[in-house]
Amino acid sequence: MSDNRFKDHLGRPIIAVTGMGVITSLGQGLQDNWAALTSGTSGIHKISRFPTEGLSTRISGTVDFIDVPADNAVERSYAFARETTAEALAQAGVSGDFAGPLFLAAPPVEPEWSARFALADRAPPSQVEGDAYDRFLAAMRDRPDPAFLEAVQFGSISERLSDKFGTRGLPVTLSTACASGATAIQLGVEAIRQGRTDRSLVVATDGSVSAEALIRFSLLSALSTQNDPPEKASKPFSKDRDGFVIAEGAATLVLESLEAAIARGAKVLGIVKGCGEKADHFHRTRSSPDGGPAIATIRAALEDAGMAETGIGYINAHGTSTPENDKMEYGAMLAVFGDRLKDIPVSSNKSMIGHTLTAAGAVEAVFSIQTMLTGTVPPTINYVNPDPTIVLDVVPNEKRDQQVQAVLSNSFGFGGQNASLVMALEPA
Amino acid sequence: MSKSDNDVVITGVGIVTCYGVGKEPHVALLSSAEVEPPRVETERFKPYPVHPMPEIDWSQQIPKRGDQRQMENWQRLGVFAAGLALDDAGLKTDAEACASMDMIVAAGGGERDIKVDSLIVDEALKRNDRETLLNEKLTTELRPTLFLAQLSNLLAGNISIVHKVTGSSRTFMGEEAAGISAVETAFHRIKSGQSSHSLVGGAFVAERADILLLVEGIGAHATGDWHPLWQRSSDNGGGMIMGSVGAFLVLESRAHAVERGAHIYATIDAVEGDRGNRDDNRLEQRLSRLSGLAMDADPSETLLFSGASGMVETSLRERQLLAERFAGATLRGYGGMTGHGMEAQFPLGLALAALALDGNLRVPSFDSSMEQPMPAPARQAVVTTVGYTRGEGLAVLSAGA
Numbered sequence: 001m002s003d004n005r006f007k008d009h010l011g012r013p014i015i016a017v018t019g020m021g022v023i024t025s026l027g028q029g030l031q032d033n034w035a036a037l038t039s040g041t042s043g044i045h046k047i048s049r050f051p052t053e054g055l056s057t058r059i060s061g062t063v064d065f066i067d068v069p070a071d072n073a074v075e076r077s078y079a080f081a082r083e084t085t086a087e088a089l090a091q092a093g094v095s096g097d098f099a100g101p102l103f104l105a106a107p108p109v110e111p112e113w114s115a116r117f118a119l120a121d122r123a124p125p126s127q128v129e130g131d132a133y134d135r136f137l138a139a140m141r142d143r144p145d146p147a148f149l150e151a152v153q154f155g156s157i158s159e160r161l162s163d164k165f166g167t168r169g170l171p172v173t174l175s176t177a178c179a180s181g182a183t184a185i186q187l188g189v190e191a192i193r194q195g196r197t198d199r200s201l202v203v204a205t206d207g208s209v210s211a212e213a214l215i216r217f218s219l220l221s222a223l224s225t226q227n228d229p230p231e232k233a234s235k236p237f238s239k240d241r242d243g244f245v246i247a248e249g250a251a252t253l254v255l256e257s258l259e260a261a262i263a264r265g266a267k268v269l270g271i272v273k274g275c276g277e278k279a280d281h282f283h284r285t286r287s288s289p290d291g292g293p294a295i296a297t298i299r300a301a302l303e304d305a306g307m308a309e310t311g312i313g314y315i316n317a318h319g320t321s322t323p324e325n326d327k328m329e330y331g332a333m334l335a336v337f338g339d340r341l342k343d344i345p346v347s348s349n350k351s352m353i354g355h356t357l358t359a360a361g362a363v364e365a366v367f368s369i370q371t372m373l374t375g376t377v378p379p380t381i382n383y384v385n386p387d388p389t390i391v392l393d394v395v396p397n398e399k400r401d402q403q404v405q406a407v408l409s410n411s412f413g414f415g416g417q418n419a420s421l422v423m424a425l426e427p428a
Numbered sequence: 429m430s431k432s433d434n435d436v437v438i439t440g441v442g443i444v445t446c447y448g449v450g451k452e453p454h455v456a457l458l459s460s461a462e463v464e465p466p467r468v469e470t471e472r473f474k475p476y477p478v479h480p481m482p483e484i485d486w487s488q489q490i491p492k493r494g495d496q497r498q499m500e501n502w503q504r505l506g507v508f509a510a511g512l513a514l515d516d517a518g519l520k521t522d523a524e525a526c527a528s529m530d531m532i533v534a535a536g537g538g539e540r541d542i543k544v545d546s547l548i549v550d551e552a553l554k555r556n557d558r559e560t561l562l563n564e565k566l567t568t569e570l571r572p573t574l575f576l577a578q579l580s581n582l583l584a585g586n587i588s589i590v591h592k593v594t595g596s597s598r599t600f601m602g603e604e605a606a607g608i609s610a611v612e613t614a615f616h617r618i619k620s621g622q623s624s625h626s627l628v629g630g631a632f633v634a635e636r637a638d639i640l641l642l643v644e645g646i647g648a649h650a651t652g653d654w655h656p657l658w659q660r661s662s663d664n665g666g667g668m669i670m671g672s673v674g675a676f677l678v679l680e681s682r683a684h685a686v687e688r689g690a691h692i693y694a695t696i697d698a699v700e701g702d703r704g705n706r707d708d709n710r711l712e713q714r715l716s717r718l719s720g721l722a723m724d725a726d727p728s729e730t731l732l733f734s735g736a737s738g739m740v741e742t743s744l745r746e747r748q749l750l751a752e753r754f755a756g757a758t759l760r761g762y763g764g765m766t767g768h769g770m771e772a773q774f775p776l777g778l779a780l781a782a783l784a785l786d787g788n789l790r791v792p793s794f795d796s797s798m799e800q801p802m803p804a805p806a807r808q809a810v811v812t813t814v815g816y817t818r819g820e821g822l823a824v825l826s827a828g829a
Binding site: 050051053055108110113116117121126129131140144145146147148149150154159173175195196211212216217278280283284413415417 | 620
């Protein structure tokens with residue numbers, strides 16, 4: 001019976017987090033990020049990566065302080081992921097080959113416009129209208145460009161992470177849009193529960209902000225246009241919220257079976273108790289108005305965790321600051337938590353770091369665990385004009401000292417993607 | 429192998445290739461006495477041959493025109509093939525089963541509006557302020573819906589919308605490896621009881637210059653006329669001929685399948701993926717290790733369905749390794765007939781293998797100079813996919829319900 005302390009309510013291995021690393025527009029490393037996050041600092045700034053003249057949104061939470069050998073989404077995403085993974089492994093005390101599977105949430109990539117322009121410059125002249133890609137192909141036949149290929153392959157980032165950190169087997173690169181980071185954690189948890197491994201390396205990264213990425217979200221009316229001042233634009237649960245702020249970042253979590261973590265004397269930072277998901281078939285970008293799938297997702301995470309809703313002491317909201325998400329998310333939380341919801345602190349990290357898209361679920365999981373470890377709940381900043389229809393304790397504008405034993409973290413995304421995580425400080 | 433409730437069985441097959449839509453044309457291919465050269469389009473993307481999509485009546489699986497319009501062909505093909513698999517498994521109209529069904533889609537994406545891109549680069553050739561031009565043109569010319577119509581996770585999103593599959597929705601990326609990981613992940617989830625029924629697969633559309641451009645970064649395409657898979661040569665490009673492919677499978681636990689009286693095509697005994705440096709025989713070492721998954725198979729009753737991409741050197745190395753490890757087994761390189769389906773390549777191999785095993789088919793040689801006649805129907809199938817640049821996977825299937 002000595003093993004029981006390592007098993008959860010369903011007899012599955014308990015999953016411990018033993019290492020964490022994070023990068024956001026607030027800085028590199030958990031320490032700097034946490035200091036900024038708990039002091040209510042925003043990382044949102046005017047975009048300098050590309051000209052924004054004529055664009056309705058000219059702000060973002062890009063990460064511009066990590067050196068990259070070439071200016072493209074693969075290089076940036078890899079560099080962020082490499083840094084957060086090195087940080088997490090150091091904290092976990094894992095050196096040498098990781099020797100477990102890698103689950104990577106990474107953005108879909110395409111050729112950069114600079115690459116298209118470069119191809120056009122060396123391609124034969126146009127013969128008929130609309131023949132750019134025929135000409136690009138001719139240029140490529142004439143002089144192949146392996147660097148171009150690497151920058152457009154979805155498998156490029158995981159390939160390099162696998163080599164650098166010595167992960168085992170075929171890495172999974174995944175995208176569930178804005179829920180990707182949470183899905184990566186879920187896959188890491190499942191692999192350990194299946195008994196296939198004692199440890200999983202979970203990485204989520206997004207360095208994909210470009211003019212076209214920004215314009216695409218703009219055309220869907222998803223982004224805030226409150227450009228001035230940039231740090232005030234992201235205002236989840238406020239009445240005058242008008243969209244999310246696109247951002248970059250990365251996070252890594254080292255997951256281990258509690259048994260393996262204890263056996264090697266690792267420090268346990270937190271427990272991933274449960275994961276829930278439910279897809280939505282309502283619309284490509286909009287959630288079911290009744291919040292049904294989001295409600296089912298939160299309930300599934302609680303059920304997987306073997307926890308009643310009364311066990312949750314803090315909610316790290318998806319809280320994008322779009323009119324629709326915040327309303328829908330509030331409705332879903334209200335359906336699950338009922339009257340007690342107004343007494344649960346619910347904050348959105350996105351008020352400060354913006355929406356790190358593919359990375360968000362993992363970045364916010366790291367901050368959720370840090371919330372429990374430090375007994376400090378980060379605030380929702382820019383909360384000066386509350387939405388009267390959303391009655392929440394959003395931990396307005398200033399951090400709060402409050403011990404939390406279990407956290408719910410939500411991620412909802414385009415394509416009907418919903419994932420929620422329940423994390424706790426202690427196994428029991 | 430003894431049967432177990434949590435065996436992973438294939439109960440639905442949805443295939444679209446240049447041979448046609450659904451099982452019938454593919455069973456016909458796999459059971460014909462001799463094969464003709466496959467359909468290949470050699471003019472539209474000259475000098476690159478590609479295997480085109482067959483004629484498809486989209487409305488058979490995507491009834492609403494509005495839904496069809498929200499997708500590029502790649503998403504349409506995937507949603508269509510997923511619908512075929514659900515139909516075939518008898519689950520298409522089972523709302524409860526679809527609402528609790530897990531889904532893993534192996535996706536690419538990234539289709540462009542070629543007209544808009546052409547307009548921008550042509551204009552840019554005349555201007556120095558290219559980034560400003562880009563902002564102007566993208567803001568005014570880009571269709572808002574194109575973003576979603578080509579976005580990787582929106583193939584799964586559209587399957588949820590059109591077919592109401594909503595138990596879970598996960599999209600894997602990373603070229604061929606995405607398809608391998610999708611099957612591998614679904615397999616382990618079912619095996620361990622985390623899932624009872626899953627929809628797994630992918631799609632790829634070859635007939636697009638913007639997509640063809642990507643792999644030409646290393647000169648991967650074969651050029652000129654079609655040649656059988658094992659006869660591709662570096663005299664004619666890199667050896668790979670892309671194919672438009674949609675391939676989805678319904679996987680279930682045996683208990684789940686038996687309880688609802690589903691037809692079982694085959695059992696997946698094992699599946700695994702790997703990756704790494706391919707220099708110095710290391711590709712062979714990994715493939716050899718993966719081949720160990722089929723160590724119990726009797727070669728004389730084993731069908732080797734190789735998903736070799738056609739890349740000249742890599743395909744040769746795979747063929748030699750398989751010949752060595754499975755001496756006496758019947759080798760068929762299916763990608764030579766369908767074209768290389770990238771993310772869909774591995775699911776396609778499993779789908780074809782399931783049909784061959786289920787129908788007790790004697791699969792004709794696809795390249796008579798290299799592939800021997802099949803003496804008798806197979807009891808087991810080994811499906812491989814070696815990624816054109818990286819990633820390898822192998823699955824072992826057994827016949828018999």
